[in-house]
Amino acid sequence: MNAEGKDREQSPAPADLGNYLGPPKLISRDDKLATLAIKVHEGSPHLKIVDQKVCLQCLEKPCTVTCPVENYKVEENGHTTIFWSSCIECGVCRIICPYHNISWRYPTGGFGVTYRYG
Amino acid sequence: MAERFDVAIVGAGPGASMAAYLLAKGGLEVVVFERGDYPGAKAMFGGVLYTTVLSKFFPEFPQENCVERHVVEKRFSMLAKDDELALSFKFLGFEPPYYNHSFTALRAVLDRYLARKAQEAGAVIVTQTVVDSVLMRDGRVTGVRARREGGEVEANVVIAADGANSLIAQSAGLRGELPLSVILGIKEVLSLPRPVIEDRFSLEGDEGAAYEYLGGEAVRGAMGAGFLYTNRDTISIGLGITLDSLKKLGAQPDELLNEFKMHPVIRRLLRGTTPQEYSAHLIPEMTPQDLPRFVGDGILVIGGAAGLVNANPLFHEGTNMAMASGVLAAQTILEAQKKGDYSAAALEPYAARLRESFAWQDYARYQRLTRMAETHPQFFAKYPYEFAAMARKLFSVIPTDDGMQVPKRKLELAVADHALAELGLMSFGMDLLDAAKAAVI
Numbered sequence: 001m002n003a004e005g006k007d008r009e010q011s012p013a014p015a016d017l018g019n020y021l022g023p024p025k026l027i028s029r030d031d032k033l034a035t036l037a038i039k040v041h042e043g044s045p046h047l048k049i050v051d052q053k054v055c056l057q058c059l060e061k062p063c064t065v066t067c068p069v070e071n072y073k074v075e076e077n078g079h080t081t082i083f084w085s086s087c088i089e090c091g092v093c094r095i096i097c098p099y100h101n102i103s104w105r106y107p108t109g110g111f112g113v114t115y116r117y118g
Numbered sequence: 119m120a121e122r123f124d125v126a127i128v129g130a131g132p133g134a135s136m137a138a139y140l141l142a143k144g145g146l147e148v149v150v151f152e153r154g155d156y157p158g159a160k161a162m163f164g165g166v167l168y169t170t171v172l173s174k175f176f177p178e179f180p181q182e183n184c185v186e187r188h189v190v191e192k193r194f195s196m197l198a199k200d201d202e203l204a205l206s207f208k209f210l211g212f213e214p215p216y217y218n219h220s221f222t223a224l225r226a227v228l229d230r231y232l233a234r235k236a237q238e239a240g241a242v243i244v245t246q247t248v249v250d251s252v253l254m255r256d257g258r259v260t261g262v263r264a265r266r267e268g269g270e271v272e273a274n275v276v277i278a279a280d281g282a283n284s285l286i287a288q289s290a291g292l293r294g295e296l297p298l299s300v301i302l303g304i305k306e307v308l309s310l311p312r313p314v315i316e317d318r319f320s321l322e323g324d325e326g327a328a329y330e331y332l333g334g335e336a337v338r339g340a341m342g343a344g345f346l347y348t349n350r351d352t353i354s355i356g357l358g359i360t361l362d363s364l365k366k367l368g369a370q371p372d373e374l375l376n377e378f379k380m381h382p383v384i385r386r387l388l389r390g391t392t393p394q395e396y397s398a399h400l401i402p403e404m405t406p407q408d409l410p411r412f413v414g415d416g417i418l419v420i421g422g423a424a425g426l427v428n429a430n431p432l433f434h435e436g437t438n439m440a441m442a443s444g445v446l447a448a449q450t451i452l453e454a455q456k457k458g459d460y461s462a463a464a465l466e467p468y469a470a471r472l473r474e475s476f477a478w479q480d481y482a483r484y485q486r487l488t489r490m491a492e493t494h495p496q497f498f499a500k501y502p503y504e505f506a507a508m509a510r511k512l513f514s515v516i517p518t519d520d521g522m523q524v525p526k527r528k529l530e531l532a533v534a535d536h537a538l539a540e541l542g543l544m545s546f547g548m549d550l551l552d553a554a555k556a557a558v559i
Contacts, residue, residue: 017313017314017317019390020310020311020314020389020390020391021389021390022389022390023385023389024308024379024380024385024388024389024390024391025391025392025393026376026379026380027376027393027396029370029372031393032306032372032393032396033396035393035394035395035396036395036396036397060365062365065364065365065368065369065370066302066361066364066365066371067370067371068302068304068370068371068372068398069372069398070370070372088397088398089160090302090398090399090400091282091283091296091400092302092361092398092400094283094296095295095296095297095298095300095361095400096298096361096365100295105248105250105285106153106248106285107153107248108248108265109153109245109246109247109248109264109265109266110154110155110245110246112153112154112160113159113160114154114155114159114160115158115159115160115161115162115225115226115395115397116226116394116395117224117225117226117227117307117352117354117394117395117397118158118159118161118162118163118224118225118226118227118229118395118397
């Protein structure tokens with residue numbers, strides 16, 4: 001390094017460290033789900049809307065903004081669809097629904113999400 | 119004829135495994151039901167584990183690969199748009215093997231480790247099995263109903279250890295619905311090689327860091343906090359936010375986490391990381407009125423199911439409290455077994471012991487602070503920004519036209535102005551007083 005500090009700019013980062021200087025990877029909802037092992041119990045939804053008429057009257061629809069995997073969608077006809085097969089079983093929708101209109105239970109044993117880190 | 123055990127435990131988390139271990143060692147027939155493929159398969163926490171209980175019963179744990187790094191730095195910070203104001207506490211003087219009893223950990227590893235200890239002591243661990251409800255006869259709990267053929271299992275005592283959602287405590291009539299004060303925790307585990315983590319966070323060997331971000335830009339000013347913990351070769355980064363404020367915010371939690379990760383301050387800490395796992399879980403933060411009863415006839419409630427957490431970002435405790443409650447539950451059941459009495463009255467000593475323990479005392483003390491915070495959203499939505507703004511005003515180096523510099527006196531006055539006009543010195547003083555009252559009284 002010379003007195004003017006010129007070498008500073010040029011001095012390379014140690015090789016193995018240099019591979020880890022890029023921006024963190026951001027991932028979409030789908031990619032987040034792709035990091036998870038979810039065993040789907042085909043034909044056996046563990047989440048159901050009890051009464052679609054109740055959803056039609058619900059103005060806030062908090063299920064659609066609070067689910068951490070965005071599994072609640074409102075269709076054009078106003079009905080609520082649950083993408084239950086990508087549920088990670090946190091329980092937010094059960095509590096957030098102002099009308100207790102979501103029938104919620106855990107997937108049958110051995111199905112659903114499996115965390116490798118947790 | 120239903121199968122019969124002395125004790126049936128629903129859930130195989132750390133509290134459950136502590137109880138199962140001690141009960142099995144005490145000679146009781148214990149069955150533990152885990153709905154995942156293995157204990158920890160459905161579990162998630164921040165997470166830093168306080169290892170007081172763990173080290174008492176499994177003193178060899180640091181050599182057995184159940185935890186990640188021992189924490190030597192706790193850092194608290196407030197994020198504004200481009201600024202961060204932080205306070206760090208480094209404690210390098212604690213001795214091995216337990217250091218300051220604070221270890222970063224991963225639940226899929228920790229829970230399996232503890233369940234294996236319980237199994238070695240003689241407990242039966244049944245995985246891939248959901249328990250939907252308790253069996254009741256004449257108003258007392260007599261066993262559990264697992265969702266499988268011949269799933270009725272009778273037991274003298276049931277321990278509800280099924281975590282935040284505790285459908286078991288609910289099915290036994292010990293609790294109503296969960297309130298909106300509960301917190302959603304979301305997390306990503308990011309991979310980064312060991313030497314890079316150690317270099318980036320100034321760590322030697324197995325040292326670890328725990329960073330907490332209070333309100334502010336971490337959570338768009340909502341009632342919540344961000345966290346960043348170093349594991350061996352991964353980083354745990356996430357947010358905790360109350361359901362109530364999440365609902366008001368109207369933002370997708372996974373988008374909030376992406377925002378947090380891309381904050382200019384956080385982004386620099388996460389360079390070169392790759393997401394390995396996304397997860398979400400509830401943290402059962404609630405008032406004493408919303409807590410379940412801890413005992414009923416033939417049933418005890420422990421850990422997250424009992425609402426035992428200290429979700430305050432200063433401490434972020436829960437798993438150790440669950441383990442403590444598991445120990446106390448086991449002690450009480452072993453005594454009840456001698457008398458052959460499993461009524462609520464006979465199990466009541468568990469609740470009494472719990473209330474005498476640090477778990478209840480810390481919960482009770484800090485949940486008051488949380489209640490205070492609920493009525494003082496400015497601690498999350500305003501003060502982090504104002505403090506950062508004042509720091510910016512004080513530390514900005516401002517040139518003048520003549521090639522000189524704005525004198526410090528002017529900067530100090532600007533800060534004082536800001537404190538009066540923007541922060542609101544009076545109302546801030548009152549809020550601090552409220553916080554002190556909530557913490558002390």
